[in-house]
Amino acid sequence: MHCNAALIAPTFVTGLILGFIYALIALGYTMVYGVLKLINFAHDAVFATGGILVFYAFGQWFGIVQPLSGVSLVVLMAASLVIGALASAGSAFLLERVAYRPLRRRQGARLSYLITAIGASFFADYLYQQNFLLGPGKREFPNYFNVSKAFTVFGSVVQNVDVLIVVLAIACLIALDQFITRTRSGRAIRALSEDQVAAQLMGINNDRVITTTFVVGGLFAGIAGVLYAIKFGFVVWNMGFVPGIKAFTAAVLGGIGNIRGALLGGILLGLIENMSAVCVGAEWKDTVAFSVLVLVLILRPTGILGEGIKG
């Protein structure tokens, strides 16, 4: 194994940026796991929905084809993030109502949840693949945000969108931390994730808390979906699959159910897989990432920081 020295710094930066995206997506996996002890394998579709809806809104319906600047750029960016966040949150809400709540009412077995989750994910992906929607190929994302070099650090280029990703991811994590510790809904989420019966006996409406959890996880996934589409410049029907399963890995790595673990796991996974691309070979990247998942599951199933939603 010999690492290409010239590539180490740039790869580190790439890994870190991707890590923040994984972390944003991982929050949804981890929060839903916290309250339902369920891996929501359809969360990848929730993530994709944000990017895809913004593609439609500004790429198709408004037909914005020019890079923007100044106030109009800020407004459009803000609108994109809001629309993406709401679209993903809406899809998460729908998913909970249509797929999971009926199962809870019938006290479905663990396996039914898993199969339902995977089914819902496939449903969304292949719906987007239909010709009246995205079709089978990549679709160019409207380029109103002119992705370009912002500055150089240790000889590696950092793009303006990367700065945006880091800043927004940190802002989201701080907001979530405040939400969990300071608000009534946040405390209810924490209580439900610690003890379902006790939460009920405190007067918490479990169904409402579960809905809130899906929606909050969806908001973050939507923001990640929009940023992802801007950074890579396209949307595609199965765009959620790889980032989704990586984010799931990140959540497990950090400690599923643990919010800080999502950040730690996201960054670690982003770094590990990208460094491995430099040191082992790019074709090994995903193999290494999923080997991490398997190793964590074998050696430390509760992840680095352990389970439990904490403020």
Add this chain to the structure above:
Amino acid sequence: MSEPLLVLDDVHVHYGVIEAVRGIDLTVGRGEIVTLIGGNGAGKTTTLRAISRIHGPSAGSIRFEGSELTRLRSDQVVDLGIIQVPEGRHIFPSMTVAENLEMGAFSRRRVARRRLAEDLEEVYGLFPVLAERRKQLGGTLSGGEQQMLAMGRALMAKPRLLMLDEPSMGLAPQIVQRVFEVITRINQAGTPILLIEQNAQMALNAAHRGYVIESGAIVLEDEARALLDDDQVRKAYLGEE
């Protein structure tokens, strides 16, 4: 004549096809301590869970001050002031003692922080050990401390009916003594209590009235004093020959 505070009227509870509670009638009046005693698997916890609407009932009526509880969700039952300290305590393990107590006040929506702080101090006065450990995580408390925390947490909800499921379970005799002292004090301050126990001696000494449940049905009901003298009860639950 007005109806008692809590009325269970022919309540049945099923787990699948198994009927765990078979037509129970039970009442709790204002200001009373009522105890429900019975052996393992008799259906005591099942009855409480039905009142709290955690599970069941499958038939019958449960009324609290004229509200039909069987039509409500568990959180609405709590909103009425029916607060349960469950079997096994169910402390939030990764929350501190203080956070656990604050969760107890979850159902009191628009209460001022100052009121909450006062209520917290009141609970600490009742259970000084909780004050010493206010920063400690709930999961690291001893069994006795967890029981006190569970009771303190319930008091933070300002119960209008307090239901306790085997508060003495697994505790040392002095701690049991202390728990029952507090139960009596809470009641003397005006809170009606439905007390579930296997420790019939302690429960009947503290209670005004009692019910004996066997295999999901009430087999005896009387003044607590009368039950203490009852031959059947003495043989079956007070360990006498």
